[in-house]
Amino acid sequence: MSDYMLRATAADGSIRAFAITSKNTVEKARLAHNLSPIATAALGRTMSAALMMGYMLKGDKDTVSIHIEGSGPMKGINVQADAKGCVKGYVFEPDVELPPNSQGKLDVGNAIGIGVLTVVKDMGLKDPYVGQTELKTGEIAEDLTYYFAVSEQVPSSVGLGVLVDVDCSVRQAGGFILQLMPDVSDEVIDKLEEKIKGIKSVTEMFEDNMTPEDIISELLGNFGVEILDKHDVEFKCDCSEERVLNAVAGLNKNDLQSLIDEGEPLEIRCQYCNKVYNFSIDKLKELM
Numbered sequence: 001m002s003d004y005m006l007r008a009t010a011a012d013g014s015i016r017a018f019a020i021t022s023k024n025t026v027e028k029a030r031l032a033h034n035l036s037p038i039a040t041a042a043l044g045r046t047m048s049a050a051l052m053m054g055y056m057l058k059g060d061k062d063t064v065s066i067h068i069e070g071s072g073p074m075k076g077i078n079v080q081a082d083a084k085g086c087v088k089g090y091v092f093e094p095d096v097e098l099p100p101n102s103q104g105k106l107d108v109g110n111a112i113g114i115g116v117l118t119v120v121k122d123m124g125l126k127d128p129y130v131g132q133t134e135l136k137t138g139e140i141a142e143d144l145t146y147y148f149a150v151s152e153q154v155p156s157s158v159g160l161g162v163l164v165d166v167d168c169s170v171r172q173a174g175g176f177i178l179q180l181m182p183d184v185s186d187e188v189i190d191k192l193e194e195k196i197k198g199i200k201s202v203t204e205m206f207e208d209n210m211t212p213e214d215i216i217s218e219l220l221g222n223f224g225v226e227i228l229d230k231h232d233v234e235f236k237c238d239c240s241e242e243r244v245l246n247a248v249a250g251l252n253k254n255d256l257q258s259l260i261d262e263g264e265p266l267e268i269r270c271q272y273c274n275k276v277y278n279f280s281i282d283k284l285k286e287l288m
Ligand SMILES: [Zn+2]
Pocket: 237, 238, 239, 270, 271, 272, 273, 274, 275
């Protein structure tokens, strides 16, 4: 199954919903950054959420970024998604390992620790939208649920999951976001809360071969659900030699000159995808 996400509504438009399967996307990120299992789970959950949040944006060129900074050994995560299903991202310390948590799961919460979550939405306006909340658990889904409630004032339920296989490859990844619109009735809220209490985890649903459509139907089937749209997703960075070159041209001349004097070619690594760009001494002289 290739990776995709979908958008749906239910209860006469008073609930909006997103679901995603992102196994290949997360696996590509794992290989690009050589991530440990905990780092794979942390980045995979954040990327899956960012893709769905990008899907909420209106403009083609709009982007959403999730920045997490915490006191734990992973230190932080940066992810950016666009409105067209592309995501890129990295964790600050990709080789973190910790013992399993009390449920026997990858301990993402302790790897991230206490800290802050910042969401930046660039919608082509003069200033981007910036929302910031403290981390609740460091497990990402709970942190985003809290963010939506407090910063965007949209009651939401966020489920995210990444299952890492014994060979460290990504076995399952994906999630959902449900959001209540202002016109939602108390009756719908009560029924939905009851439903969500009883559901399996996201990775269990994927292990049962459920698709994003099945997950939406499982969550919202009793509320007259309507699937509106579907979109492919992928891990894709928009860095290029030209962009990196612009950054190099912006370096101060003394720094460039000292590299040339030392005969040291310049190596620049893109943080988001780990691609390496090399600039020879001749190229550096040309730039001077
Ligand atoms: Zn890149």
